[in-house]
Every structure is written in structure tokens, then in C-alpha cells.
Amino acid sequence: SQQGEEDPQALSIQEGENATMNCSYKTSINNLQWYRQNSGRGLVHLILIRSNEREKHSGRLRVTLDTSKKSSSLLITASRAADTASYFCATDPYSGAGSYQLTFGKGTKLSVIP
């Protein structure tokens, strides 16, 4: 099954800096989703971007999608220590009959240093 792959695997930045994470995938998608996971906890849904959208914003988060390159990026602006977490992209494959098979990448581990 297709899988999103995040890059980099780990990222360490100073508080106040911007953090950019990338996700690449292999086949056509209906939508792409980003999730956050704090250590030892469940995942939290951040943003869903559909295949016909190019950019979405939510607070300090900005997600872009380039379907021609099969890639997406998540930008966190003005990072805070509380943003320290792992971030996962998940791809919802294109299919005519709706899909419940969301496929997750291995994640980017973000550390924000106070």
C-alpha cells in the first residue's frame, strides 16, 4: 500500500523559529492529512487538504499540496516549546467508492528548544 514519507526524520529548532516538514507519497490521493502526537499519547488531527486544494491555513499552521510532485509540506510559524511532538502525514488514496484506508508515514520528530 502507498505510504507518505516525512522528511526530515528529526528537526531541532529554537523557540520562535519556523519549522517546515515535508511529506512525499506515491500514488493519487483524495486528500492528505497532518497529525501531531505528543510522546506516549494519541494523535491529534491538525489539517486535511483535498487533492484540488493547494494551500490551507489553521492558526500558525500552513499546509501546501503539490499533486504534480506528489508532495506536501507543513509549516509551523513562530514555534513554541509546546509544539515539540512528532508530526505525521497520512494519505487517503483516491478511489471512487470512498476509502477507510488512511496510510501513515513514519513521522518527523520536532524538538523546539526554549
Add this chain to the structure above:
Amino acid sequence: DGGITQSPKYLFRKEGQNVTLSCEQNLNHDAMYWYRQDPGQGLRLIYYSQIVNDFQKGDIAEGYSVSREKKESFPLTVTSAQKNPTAFYLCASNNGSRVGRFFGPGTRLTVL
């Protein structure tokens, strides 16, 4: 407050035992999911259920079983046939196939 609860938070199992992980949601969601997460890995789908009394195998269903007798509940049984069950197990739910998932806090299962 609406949400998903999983219990227990930590579970220890001896070799050869079956164990059942609980997942309950009060979000009135039709669809529920079970994922397995290993260290440094993404989530892998074990089973999912689109509606009560129906469920489908995911990518790694071998050694696991589920039931969906009530809309609110989707318990996962890890059987003795699962050769390497030590992992973090996450339950999720949503309404529809094209929307984000709500996740529970997870159960960490360790085989002794």
C-alpha cells in the same frame, strides 16, 4: 465532554494469553479503527468498522479479532496467535471516509 477512551493505559500479557483492549466513544461516530504503532514507525491499520455489526480487516489483522455490537464500542482482542504483540495500540473514530480521525490516548501492551 465528547471523546474516545481506551483502557487500560498499560497492559501486561504472558505468552499464550489472549487480552482484550477496550475502546469507547461518545462522539456518535459511525466508523471506528484500530491501529498499531511500533517505535519509530507510523501507524498500521489492524481492523476498521464502518457501521455496527460490520468490520473489515486492515493491513495487519492476523492474530487480532474485533467485534462491533454497539455503536459506541469497538474492542480489540490480541490473541496468542499474534507473534509479536508488544506495541502501542490506538483506537480512532470518525464520520465518513474522507474526514480526519479522532484518536484515543492509546494502550501500551507488553508481553512478558
